[in-house]
Amino acid sequence: MLSPTSIPELAKLLSFLGNEQRLNILMAISREEKFAREISEEVGISRPLVNIYLKQFEKAGLVVGTNRVSDDPPYLKRYYKAVPFELMVNLDLIEKMGEV
Template sequence: MNGLPRTLPEIAGILGFLGNEQRLHILAAISHKEKFAREISEELTISRPLVVIYLKQLEKHGLVKGTDQRCDEPPYHRRYYRAQPFKFTLTLETLSQAEQE
């Protein structure tokens, strides 16, 4: 994540974002091996356009890193994605501190 969420709206936002089961499946699918969108789409039986949208969102939040690679056969350009390590712990103390900010 691009820094830990510090305010209640930021905490609610990341929890809502990660509350989507398909996004979590995508993170799990690329947690140990980088893959490109078509591979993820076929593996999870989610449409490729939706996988691409989710990957871009995950990348924006810093949960996924995309790497462009050129290939000798079509498609000549592929973007591979891999989940980035993160840890987010929610406690009452975290909520209390966020309320005060």
């Protein structure tokens, strides 16, 4: 479960997840791992932008990337898979953050 501990952390996380393109990327890799080109083609976003988002997801701990060697070019591919998570936001949580 994601556990932001302050109002700024919660706002940053909600802002990050409140993007339709990012949510589509998470959906694309929620059940099976894919590499950036596959994700780009599936969600209709440029590969450079997909790579930027995937790096942000990895930094946030929401996605895991694994390098694999292939017989076909490109010979090294990085596959991504979403990490299961739960985010619960309610008034009690927001109140507790204000007390910290």
